[in-house]
Amino acid sequence: MSLSTYWSGKGVLITGGTAGLGLALAQKLMTLGARVAVVGRDPVRVATVQALGIHAITADVANKDAIHKIAGESAGVLGKIDVLINNASYLGATPLRLLLDTDCEDLEQALQTNVLGPFRLTKAVLPGMLLRGEGLIVNISSDAAVNAYERWGAYSASKAATDHLSRTFDAELRAQGVRTVALDPGDMATAMHFAAIPDADPKGLADPKGVAGKLAVFLPLVRDLKDVRFTASGWRSYVGA
Amino acid sequence: MLARRQEAAATAARRVDAKLLVIGREEVRDVRLPDLVGSLEPGDVLVVNDAATLPASLHGVHRDTNAAIELRLAQALDENDPRAWRGVLFGAGDWRTATEDRAPPPGVGIGDRLRFSATLEAVVTGVDARSARLVDVRFDAPLALFFHELYAHGAPIQYSYHRAALHLYDLQTLFAAKPVALEPPSAAMHFDWSLVFRLKERGVEVRSLTHATGIASSGDEAIDRALPLPERYVIPEATAAAVNRARAAGKRVVAMGTGVVRALESAAGADGVVGGGTSVTTLKLGPEYRRKVVDGLVTGMHEDDSSHLQLLAAFQPAERIRGAYSLARAKGYLWHEFGDVCLIWG
Numbered sequence: 142m143s144l145s146t147y148w149s150g151k152g153v154l155i156t157g158g159t160a161g162l163g164l165a166l167a168q169k170l171m172t173l174g175a176r177v178a179v180v181g182r183d184p185v186r187v188a189t190v191q192a193l194g195i196h197a198i199t200a201d202v203a204n205k206d207a208i209h210k211i212a213g214e215s216a217g218v219l220g221k222i223d224v225l226i227n228n229a230s231y232l233g234a235t236p237l238r239l240l241l242d243t244d245c246e247d248l249e250q251a252l253q254t255n256v257l258g259p260f261r262l263t264k265a266v267l268p269g270m271l272l273r274g275e276g277l278i279v280n281i282s283s284d285a286a287v288n289a290y291e292r293w294g295a296y297s298a299s300k301a302a303t304d305h306l307s308r309t310f311d312a313e314l315r316a317q318g319v320r321t322v323a324l325d326p327g328d329m330a331t332a333m334h335f336a337a338i339p340d341a342d343p344k345g346l347a348d349p350k351g352v353a354g355k356l357a358v359f360l361p362l363v364r365d366l367k368d369v370r371f372t373a374s375g376w377r378s379y380v381g382a
Numbered sequence: 383m384l385a386r387r388q389e390a391a392a393t394a395a396r397r398v399d400a401k402l403l404v405i406g407r408e409e410v411r412d413v414r415l416p417d418l419v420g421s422l423e424p425g426d427v428l429v430v431n432d433a434a435t436l437p438a439s440l441h442g443v444h445r446d447t448n449a450a451i452e453l454r455l456a457q458a459l460d461e462n463d464p465r466a467w468r469g470v471l472f473g474a475g476d477w478r479t480a481t482e483d484r485a486p487p488p489g490v491g492i493g494d495r496l497r498f499s500a501t502l503e504a505v506v507t508g509v510d511a512r513s514a515r516l517v518d519v520r521f522d523a524p525l526a527l528f529f530h531e532l533y534a535h536g537a538p539i540q541y542s543y544h545r546a547a548l549h550l551y552d553l554q555t556l557f558a559a560k561p562v563a564l565e566p567p568s569a570a571m572h573f574d575w576s577l578v579f580r581l582k583e584r585g586v587e588v589r590s591l592t593h594a595t596g597i598a599s600s601g602d603e604a605i606d607r608a609l610p611l612p613e614r615y616v617i618p619e620a621t622a623a624a625v626n627r628a629r630a631a632g633k634r635v636v637a638m639g640t641g642v643v644r645a646l647e648s649a650a651g652a653d654g655v656v657g658g659g660t661s662v663t664t665l666k667l668g669p670e671y672r673r674k675v676v677d678g679l680v681t682g683m684h685e686d687d688s689s690h691l692q693l694l695a696a697f698q699p700a701e702r703i704r705g706a707y708s709l710a711r712a713k714g715y716l717w718h719e720f721g722d723v724c725l726i727w728g
Contacts, residue, residue: 205549210533214530218529272557
């Protein structure tokens with residue numbers, strides 16, 4: 142199946158979609174014919190993205206009351222939601238600090254934004270997918286979910302939790318036609334990366350537009366793959382990158 | 383009017399072991415929701431409603447008089463433009479006051495503006511001959527932003543028998559996907575996906591259609607007499623095909639909720655064959671109605687809702703339903719949209 146055949150007419154909802162990888166994915170998938178809605182917290186960035194012709198919703202995925210508004214508005218505008226990309230991430234308080242120096246409220250915030258929010262939004266979009274017998278949930282992960290990096294504790298734990306929710310969802314829903322995957326996009330030159338590592342060398346970081354292009358090729362393949370979680374090099378190996 | 387003496391389930395918590403009253407042709411059984419699996423046969427088709435509940439109550443001001451108003455959206459008027467609505471106007475106050483006790487709204491005329499927020503206004507485009515409170519409006523948000531504005535400023539329609547303000551998330555059924563319902567199509571309130579998967583394992587085919595569930599009551603006698611207002615439905619070709627296949631094979635078609643009954647029966651030809659597509663239903667079922675498609679109905683317990691009882695009478699004689707409901711009262715069944723469940727066979 143060609144790339145635009147897969148993406149053409151697909152309803153795609155992307156959280157954290159007003160910057161970085163989320164915005165790059167929104168733009169790429171729209172050029173391939175998908176109908177896209179993004180979510181962001183910052184109304185100014187939302188307005189900027191709306192002006193690009195991408196339907197943008199101002200909301201915080203960590204807010205329980207926002208979830209059905211996001212799902213309802215997206216379904217109303219897109220018609221249906223075939224792919225949910227949980228990309229919005231809370232890094233934790235910056236500068237990043239030792240877990241020992243991390244306030245419990247910051248850990249809670251990481252869990253709310255990175256685990257509970259995606260969990261609630263996934264449940265809100267699943268009914269439509271299950272009734273159609275097909276759908277795709279993509280949880281953007283990180284190698285911090287697997288490796289123990291000092292000062293990345295809150296974020297790491299939350300990403301590990303969502304990785305495992307992904308595995309359980311896939312075990313429960315694959316037979317119903319819905320695939321759930323968690324993937325590490327790899328280190329990219331994004332605001333989030335520089336917030337974590339202010340003196341990172343941009344030359345060593347991938348361009349989110351390039352990553353989005355490769356993901357657009359990879360995601361249609363996951364229906365026939367066994368794995369749930371993909372490392373940065375793992376998913377790239379399927380697209381010859 | 384809804385009776386106070388009935389035990390309304392006031393919490394929105396899903397109860398996967400809710401009581402299930404099975405009103406069969408021969409007997410009435412008091413069982414539990416999980417027993418629904420054994421009540422259906424392989425090859426039966428269960429058709430559910432995938433409508434998501436909108437935040438259809440908007441509080442605002444009638445600009446001409448500065449009077450506080452509440453507008454409850456009641457009927458989408460244009461399948462190609464979500465900004466055109468028929469709605470019910472209330473005066474000041476909110477759901478905490480019983481609908482019939484609400485202050486009347488100011489008189490409105492065509493061209494009057496209703497302001498709900500700095501970014502959401504509507505103009506009155508019509509006033510119904512049956513009641514000055516039943517108005518047609520057109521929201522003037524750009525089409526792309528209408529849903530955003532509605533979700534930002536609307537609240538779910540709810541009633542005074544609820545003990546607390548409901549969140550939008552309390553009012554979405556298990557199957558909620560398409561944002562068109564003004565009130566929850568509540569028959570599936572206690573279903574969970576585990577039950578759905580067990581039904582599928584049993585060989586029951588689960589299909590969906592979209593039916594825009596309307597408002598239950600308005601507090602205005604003239605409007606209440608006109609309910610239900612015309613309700614749009616969309617039946618996917620795959621659902622129509624599944625229903626037709628089941629009937630041809632002598633299997634049963636079970637509707638999850640009264641909206642599904644009305645949509646399927648409206649979409650069926652005289653021969654009972656259902657066509658896919660979209661239309662509007664004004665069908666009111668009653669004891670005289672001869673069902674063409676639907677064999678069984680899963681619904682809630684709504685004793686004081688006369689139009690609901692009329693619809694049930696299309697499945698079983700009124701005395702059998704009254705007898706079954708007496709049993710339910712004796713067994714302590716809970717009523718209204720968070721109450722217990724009923725499966726009635728025709």
